[in-house]
Amino acid sequence: MQDIIKGKAYVLGDAIDTDQIIPAEHLVYSLSDPEEKKFYGRFALSGVPTDQQGLPYGGKPFTEEEAFESEYAIIVGGSNFGCGSSREHAPFALQQAGCKAVVAESYARIFYRNAVDGGFVVPFESIERLVERVRTGDDLEIDTSVGKLTNHTTGEEYLLKPLGDVADILEAGNVFEYARRAGLMPT
Amino acid sequence: MTITEKILARHAGRERVAPGDNIWVDVDILMTHDVCGPPTIDIFKREFGEHAVPWDKEKLVIIPDHYIFTKNHHANRNVEILREFAAEHDLPYYYDPGTPNYKGVCHMALAEEGFNRPGSLLVGTDSHSCTSGAFGMFSTGVGNTDAALILGTGKMWVKVPETMKFVFEGTLPPYLMAKDLILQVIGDIGTDGGTYRALEFDGQAVFDLPVHERMTLTNMAIEAGGKNGIIPPDEKTFEYVRARTDAPFEAVYGDDDARFHTFKTYNVEEMEPLVAKPHSPDNKATVSEVVGTRLDRAYVGSCTGGKLEDFVAAARILKGQEVRVDTYIVPATTHIGNELHTTRVDGETLYDIFERAGCKLGQASCAACLGGPTDTFGRTHGTEVVISTTNRNFPGRMGSKNASVYLASPFTVAASAVAGVITDPREVLV
Numbered sequence: 001m002q003d004i005i006k007g008k009a010y011v012l013g014d015a016i017d018t019d020q021i022i023p024a025e026h027l028v029y030s031l032s033d034p035e036e037k038k039f040y041g042r043f044a045l046s047g048v049p050t051d052q053q054g055l056p057y058g059g060k061p062f063t064e065e066e067a068f069e070s071e072y073a074i075i076v077g078g079s080n081f082g083c084g085s086s087r088e089h090a091p092f093a094l095q096q097a098g099c100k101a102v103v104a105e106s107y108a109r110i111f112y113r114n115a116v117d118g119g120f121v122v123p124f125e126s127i128e129r130l131v132e133r134v135r136t137g138d139d140l141e142i143d144t145s146v147g148k149l150t151n152h153t154t155g156e157e158y159l160l161k162p163l164g165d166v167a168d169i170l171e172a173g174n175v176f177e178y179a180r181r182a183g184l185m186p187t
Numbered sequence: 188m189t190i191t192e193k194i195l196a197r198h199a200g201r202e203r204v205a206p207g208d209n210i211w212v213d214v215d216i217l218m219t220h221d222v223c224g225p226p227t228i229d230i231f232k233r234e235f236g237e238h239a240v241p242w243d244k245e246k247l248v249i250i251p252d253h254y255i256f257t258k259n260h261h262a263n264r265n266v267e268i269l270r271e272f273a274a275e276h277d278l279p280y281y282y283d284p285g286t287p288n289y290k291g292v293c294h295m296a297l298a299e300e301g302f303n304r305p306g307s308l309l310v311g312t313d314s315h316s317c318t319s320g321a322f323g324m325f326s327t328g329v330g331n332t333d334a335a336l337i338l339g340t341g342k343m344w345v346k347v348p349e350t351m352k353f354v355f356e357g358t359l360p361p362y363l364m365a366k367d368l369i370l371q372v373i374g375d376i377g378t379d380g381g382t383y384r385a386l387e388f389d390g391q392a393v394f395d396l397p398v399h400e401r402m403t404l405t406n407m408a409i410e411a412g413g414k415n416g417i418i419p420p421d422e423k424t425f426e427y428v429r430a431r432t433d434a435p436f437e438a439v440y441g442d443d444d445a446r447f448h449t450f451k452t453y454n455v456e457e458m459e460p461l462v463a464k465p466h467s468p469d470n471k472a473t474v475s476e477v478v479g480t481r482l483d484r485a486y487v488g489s490c491t492g493g494k495l496e497d498f499v500a501a502a503r504i505l506k507g508q509e510v511r512v513d514t515y516i517v518p519a520t521t522h523i524g525n526e527l528h529t530t531r532v533d534g535e536t537l538y539d540i541f542e543r544a545g546c547k548l549g550q551a552s553c554a555a556c557l558g559g560p561t562d563t564f565g566r567t568h569g570t571e572v573v574i575s576t577t578n579r580n581f582p583g584r585m586g587s588k589n590a591s592v593y594l595a596s597p598f599t600v601a602a603s604a605v606a607g608v609i610t611d612p613r614e615v616l617v
């Protein structure tokens with residue numbers, strides 16, 4: 001995990017489910033083939049209803065049409081981010097698009113676990129609700145060592161919750177390294 | 188300890204566990220399907236080696252079910268990857284599409300094939316893997332990475348969940364089904380009300396339900412964010428399991444002094460038919476509140492609403508009627524598909540009842556429950572208003588993000604299909 005994560009904000013509402021993060025029709029692409037996996041970046045968050053794309057404005061797709069990567073590296077969401085299916089394609093799609101971290105009020109369990117275990121994006125929990133405080137396009141910086149989010153556009157700072165139990169997995173890089181350290185897998 | 192805590196403790200080789208403990212558990216069954224199987228295999232090979240061997244062939248179950256009847260080249264390729272993996276390792280439990288061995292929707296197939304055993308621990312690469320908890324076992328959904336780790340080691344880390352207990356008392360009125368009960372719970376606690384927790388169901392009304400109907404309760408535990416859903420096993424459970432497997436199992440029950448995060452009691456005799464309105468499973472309303480809502484489509488299918496019991500319920504209403512809107516019938520499994528031809532309501536087979544009513548009958552698979560490739564049976568493409576027995580209605584779930592989906596019991600869906608507008612099943616059930 002990087003100490004400092006910087007990037008533009010992409011703001012979403014509550015209960016962004018995995019069908020919005022990566023619609024089911026796109027789950028057919030390989031996650032390992034270098035050419036095919038790019039499509040996960042293209043279709044990341046394409047299921048979000050148009051008026052909810054990039055708050056408070058709406059109508060701002062996460063990844064521009066025909067592009068494979070997004071200009072936004074940090075997603076700011078409300079409660080229950082990533083609810084719905086267990087598809088690991090969801091955090092994978094965000095990573096493919098170039099997203100580094102999500103800052104949400106709360107997460108659905110499987111999304112959170114997948115994000116951590118696969119080492120795709122770092123899922124931070126905000127202490128206060130940020131959806132109305134941050135605008136899509138704002139310049140953000142996360143200091144992961146102290147758990148702080150700075151919005152350089154507005155000058156505001158927000159504390160993030162400690163990563164808790166999963167910090168060890170994030171530190172290890174993914175669940176395999178973690179399992180190796182626990183002696184469950186040969187090194 | 189609760190039943191969930193006890194099962195987890197046993198699988199961690201510990202005397203006791205408490206909510207919040209992080210433990211490694213031994214997995215009894217790992218299930219995967221065509222959407223998450225191929226990437227799981229990729230990660231498995233990356234981490235354990237190109238020719239690595241699964242930790243235990245007898246414990247690996249691969250059930251392709253999501254994108255089966257499609258011309259989509261990538262989807263077909265994914266099934267091919269599973270087929271090759273099964274052949275390479277000579278896997279005993281791979282259910283190949285296009286052969287008589289093909290089953291259909293994984294959660295129902297797991298039950299039919301005897302993989303759900305009281306006291307055991309099952310993990311699937313599908314969020315509705317919590318369905319198996321209806322058999323008094325711990326079951327949960329994971330992603331590809333966790334599944335790949337299990338495939339190599341048989342182990343998974345779990346944070347022991349707190350338990351929310353829901354007790355349904357009374358005798359279920361003839362117009363209610365398990366779907367109404369679970370929509371009530373989800374509506375009451377919200378789609379994140381059970382996050383990180385076990386949802387345990389208990390009470391006379393639950394034990395009166397046939398085993399398959401109990402699965403509708405545990406299936407939708409994930410719709411409240413739950414880690415697992417669970418129902419203590421009883422004689423009906425044992426009978427069902429023994430008829431399908433010789434594998435030994437040991438039933439587990441919670442202790443009298445078990446602690447619960449929540450304990451809530453419902454009297455089912457006071458409950459009403461419910462729907463979840465667009466676009467969330469917790470957007471609860473009584474059917475009477477939305478009666479008359481215009482519909483374009485009705486759908487009876489999926490792991491939670493495509494069981495034989497669901498079709499019998501729908502047939503009771505559709506018999507001798509004609510549907511006013513496009514009505515799709517999709518059996519969860521091939522076995523249930525066959526039962527449509529052999530099960531009768533008042534002398535007529537379910538299949539004939541549906542056909543005469545003007546329904547469109549599809550083949551066993553997940554079909555439009557999760558949208559799928561554009562040529563998927565029953566998939567929405569525009570602004571359709573759908574009433575469905577499935578379990579999720581987030582935007583785009585059945586295909587088009589401009590469609591609106593109401594979730595309801597098969598009684599409510601069938602009554603609404605006949606009227607063309609949302610209809611209270613009490614008006615038509617005799």
Ligand code: SF4
Nearest residue numbers: 292489490553556557
């Ligand atoms: S029927 Fe629907 S909910 Fe059930 S496994 Fe298939 S896609 Fe998932």
